[in-house]
Amino acid sequence: MDSRFTILVNSSDGFTDCWGPFFKLLQRYWPGCQSRILLNTETHDYQHPELPVVATKVQGDSPRRLTWSECLSAALDQVQTPLILYFQEDYFIRRAVQAGKVEAALEHMLAHPEVKHIALTGIGSQPPFEPYVDTRFQKIRRRARYRISTQAALWRVETLKSYLVAEENGWMFEIYGTWRARKRDELFLCADYSDASGGPAIEYLHTGIVKGQWLQEIQDDFEANDIDIDFGKRGFYQPKNVLRRKIETGMRLLERPGYLLKQLM
Template sequence: MLNNDITIFVNSCDSFEDCWDPFFKLLSKNWVYDSMPNIILNTEFKSYHGYNLPIVSTKVNEGIDYRMNWSQCFLKGLDFIKTDYFIYLQEDYFINNKIDVKLINDLVEVIKSNSLIDYIGLTDNGSSGPFNETSDTRLWNIPNQSFYKISCQAAIWRKTCLQSLILEDENPWMFEIFGSIRAGRKNSLFLTVNRLKFSLKENPIIGYIHTGIIKGKWNIEIQEVFKSNQISLDYSKRGFYEKKKYSKINLALKLISKPRYFFICIWHWIFKNNRLLSSKSGFVQLK
């Protein structure tokens, strides 16, 4: 049974506490199955319980005399997972459709049965390809030259693999970029769902607006999701995200003032614009 083989890991921090109740209300509503797997909510000091869900709050910073960064909290939170595999989510992935639990269960069996598979992305966000077809028509392989081999979008992970990819001084953005390079050095398979069969807009396995919060403010599209699910909250505390007219200029000035991030962006741009030149098509046979 799924609930014995996998955990749901919700990565969060205390400053996103206002997301927890709507997130878990929607998870509870849309997880249509006879039982819910254990849920790990990764927090710093606070805890949450609701909707009769089996939630364990990690409170990873409790008893530590310094404020841990994102990757340190992430690593420590993963230690609370007791299963070999888990579903990765974040607190602002507000689920707006019935989750295809049967298919997720099938994909867990796929990763369990093949020791080479470490990751299966569950949405069409994250890697943007190029991809290779596999012998399982539901799944595509993410080759090394793909843009974002791994991401922080909804996915099934082998726990030991993810633990090996996280470095303690990286933020989420750096993790996705440099973690993808580290993933490419592994002799394992990183897969994603077939984008022609499954997407967030059409036939999603687990559907959510990408994402509910942008740069600390509400995505304006989330209002309709909450309204249709009788969720009320005070949007004024965060406000709504508005794309700044000169955001690219401001970003460039910010990056120049921080040389480390500037060179990361230059590398990122070069990789993005040259990845297709080195792409190779290939069919991947899964066991």
């Protein structure tokens, strides 16, 4: 078992239909991975016949349902390694993981404690990036959009936990966490995902589920990998135009004006 990092698959009990496909694709496209795997659940248990998956069951004896951030924080408390590789249950890997890139990022973080985070996809923090002394990586700007992202990445456990605020859900964490990150001089990197480098270390569709419904494009990936799912139970997400999505996000932020003002200040 690799003692350097833990794969943390952040999920909840409402996404049990994703777990089988996720781990099938992880096993197929990263067969040499030796990491311990934590599946973050509230109350559900889960075992895989071949992978070392442990369900966190973080709800415990709490009399109320934990928030997204509280669940993630409780899962991080169960991590026994200095680093985690963060996934969510609908990040269905679609090609072989570039294990060499992941290994290079792991070794770089262990050798350089000032590096707090290395993104491993091309769909997290937004460019332009800044040059870095090691050309395998680039700096994520302090004022980058989605400097804090929930896409696949290596994190120092204490760093990720330090950005969590108990009352926030996942999308709030990305927006408000990014604002908080702009005030902290921490070194965040992104592994080179250019075509010249062979693409991202870990490649998947930008979430297989949107607002509780399947992304239509996931059908091709599942069919190519002999995954049989009843898509009718969730249905398919109908994309909205960019302006409408931005308006909806703004309206959601304004639902709690006091909290919004607190974060702005």
